[in-house]
Amino acid sequence: MNLTSQLHKIALENGEKNAYYFMDQACTYAKLDEQVTRFASGLSSLGIKEGDHIALLLGNSPHFVISLYGALKLGAKVIPINPIYTPEEIGYILRDGDVKAVIMLEQLLPLAEKMHHLLTDIKHYIVCETGQTSGLPALGDKSVFPKLKSFSELVSNGDVTFVDADVTPDDVAIILYTSGTTGKPKGAMLTHRNLYSNASDVADYLQINERDTVITTLPMFHVFCLTVALNAPLISGATILIDPKFSPKEIFRLAEKYKPTVFAGVPTMYNFLYQYPEGNPGVFQSMRLCISGGASLPVALLENFEKKFNVVISEGYGLSEASPVTCFNPLDRPRKPGSIGTSIIHVENRVVNELGEEVAVGEVGELVVKGPNVMKGYYKMPEETSACLKENWLYTGDLAKRDEEGYFYIVDRKKDMIIVGGYNVYPREVEEVFYDHPDIVEAAVLGVPDQNTGEKVLAYIVPKTENLTEAHLLTYCKEKLAKYKIPSSIEFLEELPKNTTGKILRRALKKKVLENQEA
Template structure:
């Protein structure tokens, strides 16, 4: 089974159920299935079977139809963040051997800027907005095709190609926090198994209404907020762009049952002052992932809105979910939970040997969700997947009940005078201060200790001083862990999925 076939089966069993709601417009599973088949036929008519197709789109019906339509004809989909610069897009299009682009008309100028690098791209399908733009002057005008026209043009049906489990379905480019982004190749088996196992583990059913506030081009949203609910006949509440006010409105209007987000989003919801317990009264489950959630933020959010946040863990290379806090017992604050079904996690030392409970090591993962490898990067693949185990690069520990705790990214660990300092530990303390809204910690060069701890803080009180914060940390941390440098910022730099851009922080202070 694969996602395309599963959608066909879901539409056959629940044709009149609502598959998604976008800007007040409801679309049934029967209508979605028809649109996917129509788009797939049009791609087939263009000769795109097996080609690599880039979706440079935000959250929209275009993305859903484009994704499932391309998968149906055996194409490989490469989702790309539409906020990327032309050069970033060009790299992924070239490296990913893309032959066809699907994007919004308002982004065509950006595509035009890299037209000289798109010689191998044969078609550019644009999705109309209400911009009223004219494209006749563009050099790429001969390659342009209207999504709307394609969906209206009669097509000749054909027999869908057989999709094999190990065929690559998706190439997801990592965020590229170090070096050039790498394309994680996810197979049909990877995507289907992780969507099904996640849906089963979180008990996502046809009665659920899931808010898709995360970007669909990111694997967290793709699996948890889109593929998992569509698998079981649920309804996806598509949010074009996250905003606290719109999240509360959607939850209230459509009686949403599940919200998935990264910690930054929960912080924005909490700090916005826009919502109340009544807005989230129908929510049965809040899911957090993408980065470690500070325990103080988790507790404050739960107290304010009277909902439970279940933290999980995943990464692009694992489709992405590997752990979640179980729903059949109280979750543990600060933990990413236990193995989901069919996936195994363990903590190992530098030699790959499993460490005793409570000790810190690298988290490694094995299961049907683990990627095939990095596209055109055999050496990186070999150093990342060893004996079937995916090395995540995250430092973790496991307790005696099988719950895992992320300590920090391996590469972000700070060594102060020979002592290991994990940024998350310091961030947790900073977050617990009542006048701190956001915090991020990095290591900076130090002539005496090798490295020192530097903190970046967003405060909700302009009177808070560096000395006050350092004194507060001194009461909660060993001396070598206390930040020797604290910078106040208006906002912590993050990528589009809410992850802290530590490299940008280093650039800020010139290290």
């Protein structure tokens, strides 16, 4: 079984059930399955075949769902790309990923014009018409026109009897490029088995079924959304509410109109919803489960959100290389605030030392993962693959600890740990102290070089009021933290830099600090 065969099975058994709503327009499973099949046929008519690489430059939309499942049905390998990346970032992935066709928003046509002569291996630019422009723009370079194809025409002209490619579970289905925090992005190769097993196991663990309605507002090109808020619901016969772009106002509108049962978001989304003054907590009464991932959820935010909205947040953990989920707080046992929960079905997590030996309960080590969800490797990077895949264990680079009941706790990124005078300081520990302060909206802590102590702790704060001072917060920290953990300075910002999923970018703050030091 794989994603497309399961979608087809649901369409045969319950075709009139709504698969999704988009801009308040519904689409049934039968219609979605037909569009997926026609699009796969359309791709085949262009000469795209099993094993070819296809990039998706799309936001949250039916275009993304149809393109993803249609390409997988054909047996192509899909490379989702953030459409707001710079031309340089997009160009690198298209070249490194050996892409043959790009499925893109019509607003990105100028990008195709600019790049197509540099990317000669790309044979087709399939344009998803959104109605926001009147036909194709007057491109200066007319040579790109033969490569342009219409998404809607491929779907309408496709053969509804097209048969799935004969792919194996170990064939690569998706190549997900990491954000490149430590260098050039790496393409994690996820197989059909990886994707289907993780979506199925997440659905089982969180009890997602055909009675659920899931808000899908996380970016679909990101692995968190891809598995938890897209694949898991669709292979379970649930309905997804496709939200093009997160905004608290729209989430509250969707909640009031459609009575959703599941919401998945990153910590900053929960913070925005909590802080939104016009939000009516009563509209969340239909919600049986909220899911948090992508970054550590501050305990104070979790408790405040649950109290205000009368919901339960299940925090989990994952990474692109694991498709992504490895842990979630269970629904049938007590949830532990601050924990990422226990290992999901069919996945094993351990905490090990530098020799790969499992450490004792409560000790900090590196989190390693094993299961059917673990990637095949990095595309064209055998050395990097060998460095993180050892004897079927995936080394995550995250520091963690385990309690006596098998609940795991992320201490911090291994690379983010700060060493002050020989003492370890975990940024998350200091950030939790700031999140406990009633006048702080967001916080980020990082370490930078210091000639006296090796490194020193810096903090960046988004305050609720203008009256908050550095002196007050330093005094506050002295009551909560050991001396070596107290920030040497605290800077106030209107907002913290974030990526497209809402994850706070410590590296952007650190880069700014280092540049200022050099200047």
